[in-house]
Amino acid sequence: MAESRKTYEDFIDVLWTFESSIDSSKQAYYDINWNTEVVDSYPKVTFPGRVVRDPNTGKPIQEEHLTIKEYFTSIGIADLYDPKQPTHDWKKIQAAVTNYLGFIGFQFQESDLQVLGYYNFETESIHGQTYPKHYVDVPVTHWEHGVTEYLETDPEVVAKPTVVTDTVRYVDENFTGKHGISSVADFKNPDKHIFIIKDHFVNKHNGIKTGLAKFGKTIDDFLGTEVTWDGLNPPVTPPPGGRSNNVVITMSGLLAGAHLRGAEGVVSMLIYGKNPADESGTYLLQYVQDYAGYDTPFDKNQ
Incomplete structure (x- = not known):
């Protein structure tokens, strides 16, 4: 059968x-x-x-x-x-669902919605200069002594100077109205949330494709190949949760990995053998492995 x-x-x-x-x-x-x-x-x-x-x-x-x-x-x-x-x-x-950091539903943060045109960042003026203001995954040491926001200027952390907050903080007025999503309540409507999910994966696919192109590579160059938990950086032995050491690269796995750590995280794995983790310590490769083998709109036979 x-x-x-x-x-x-x-x-x-x-x-x-x-x-x-x-x-x-x-x-x-x-x-x-x-x-x-x-x-x-x-x-x-x-x-x-x-x-x-x-x-x-x-x-x-x-x-x-x-x-x-x-x-x-x-x-x-x-x-x-x-x-x-x-x-x-x-x-x-x-x-x-709103997690402890303010991620909502499919676990979206402000930057996920902003890049897709659903949301505009808050802004804050400091000494006459206006900066975008939103959550960024940074070391928790930034939040010592009760600090909940600070100005980050390191280009390795943010694309441009940003007031970084320790949690995601959606504001109704900052939703753009795309697909009728004009508030947090609209965002939590599952019939509208799905628009964002599907746009999100189009964006992640494009990001992976563009990122690999900078190295003269395509996604097809990696589909069907294998990586290993103990062969990436950092090496993880044994793999978490009893997972097998060998992981086959599939389109759906890459999309899931990009959801966790961004298209740039997936590119860093494929090109440099890196295996970054999120704020909770979940490795990118876990998503690549756990969500492998599903059909996607980006498969050649679709």
Whole structure:
């Protein structure tokens, strides 16, 4: 019997489930443990999207032994889930998830929306000079002593001088109205959120293609080839979660990796053998491996 194809819609669904941390197949688990402490730990927040940091280190302070209700409250979806109800609008719930850093839904930050034309950065004037203001992944030491924003000028960190904030902070007035998305509430509408997801992957595909072209390479040069966990920088042995050491490069895997660490992260892996990780310590190669083998609109046979 022929193996069923893994569609692009499947790819989006499974990645969205992972990114949001909300899985419809776990409804019984959520219901049974609504008031039971089954979540080992999660960063403490003053409200969804606003992490509480240790003033001495800048690291998020962890809350331990949370119930499902407490966890759902921390990520902003407790009001959308009733354990007494037999069914739920899972996509609505997934689109509304706000993690401790303020990433929403498919785990988008301001820069994801800005590059796609859905959002304009906030700005801040310092000594008569106006700078864009938004979240950037920087070492947590920047957030020691209660600092929540600072002016970053290093071109290795930001393309141009930017007021970097320690969390994502969406402002309704800064949404452009593209595809009818004019507010955070619109952004959390799953029927509109999907527009951003699909535009996002077009952008990531183009970014990978353009980045490789600078080295005289194409995506096709790498599809079907293998990389290894212990052969990249940093080498990871054994691979996390019992994964196999050898990873086959596929289009969907590259798109997922670009979602995690940007098109430039994927290019750095393919060209220089790098394996960057995100703020939570998740390696790019994990996404390349876990989301391999799905159909995409960018495959030659599509």
